[in-house]
Amino acid sequence: MNKIIDLRSDTVTKPTDEMRKVMSSAIVGDDVYKDDPTVNELEKYAAEIMGKQSAIFVPSGTMGNQICIKTHTNPGEEIILHRKSHIFVYELGAPAVISGVLTKLLDGPDGAIDIDELKESIQQGDMHHAKTTLICMENTHNVCGGTVVSLEHMKKAYDIAKENNIKVHLDGARIFNAAAALGVDVKEIAKYSDSVMFCLSKGLGAPVGSMVCGEYDFIEKAMRVRKMLGGTMRQAGIIASAGLLALKTMPDKLCLDHEKARFFAEGLIGHKNINIDLSSVQTNMVNVDFIDTSYDSYDISNMLKDKNILVNGDKNIKRMRFVFHRDVDMKDTQIAIEALRQILN
Ligand code: TLP
DSSP: OOOOOOOOOOGGGOOHHHHHHHTTTTTOOOOGGGGHHHHHHHHHHHHHHOOOEEEEESSSSHHHHHHHHHHHHOTTTEEEEEOOOOOTTTSSTTIIIIOOOOEEEEOOOOGGGOOHHHHHOEEEOOTTSSOOEEEEESSBBBTTTSSSSOOHHHHHHHHHHTTTTOOEEETTTTTHHHHHHHHHHHHHHHTSEEEEEEEEESSOOOOEEEEEEEHHHHHHHHHHHHTTTTTSSSHHHHHHHHHHHHHHHHHHGHHHHHHHHHHHHHHTTTTTTEEEOGGOOOOEEEEEEESSSOOHHHHHHHHTTTTTTTTTOOEEEEEEEEOOOTTTTTTHHHHHHHHHHHTTO
């Protein structure tokens, strides 16, 4: 049987043989009692590499983001975030439901909130307005095509937040991709945030889990919110062991995924029905726009599926996201290029 080339997301990565091995022998305990040595080790390690005081293991990136929003805010307050942020686009209105906060949406190229707009948008909480208490950033930026938000931009936004006594949360689901692209340590990115969430289950290849990192007081409170949301697990060391291995061994390999994305984009550039902004191909994603064709991304995803290639498609949308990861290689990438060229011929 032909291999299925799954380019829907890096969330589809399967655990390695080594991960499966460590999972089968992980030492575990009840994490509600903080008795799971493997979870404790993962949390200590995650905090250290992010340059934060403390960390907690959470079931998903979505829950991690929402725990942070609820921990930083009170109902009726306002959070500022990019219009295309995952928290706004893909988390089902959770900030309104879980934290009771307003979301103020700002624009900016490649996922970087416009700094002047940011300054103007902050509400100090007079009698007429909801008070701004949190700014959320995202790096790399998913909807913008896996783009990297520069350290200069992160610093500017962080400085503005601090001048106004506002907290900053970083959705760093793919912070290791950002670090690989920038050639810096993840700490250099995370230092412009009060809390950072990152995922073990995307390009790093662990089966489940994300981390929330911050200062001691913040994590103490976040632990209670996690419990309230039902996200505190019991013998979670089984999955934490794979997360720990992923964290220790996979970040250095992410640049290979970036090379595949680049190769894919360059292999399609110049096609009459395809538009790709090469400058936005910075990590492991490629946003392809279909032009001068009646096909939408839904049609194309069905035609690719017939060729054993999986990509998400939507009716009436002409943009398609291709995500590269450790379970596809250069040969698969070449096959995907040829398949797309054939479909559009
Ligand atoms: N993103 C998924 C989908 O939800 C779109 C994907 O396939 O890319 N922050 C960012 C920036 C993300 O991209 C994601 C997942 C999350 C948070 C949520 O992580 P999970 O899926 O673990 O809840």
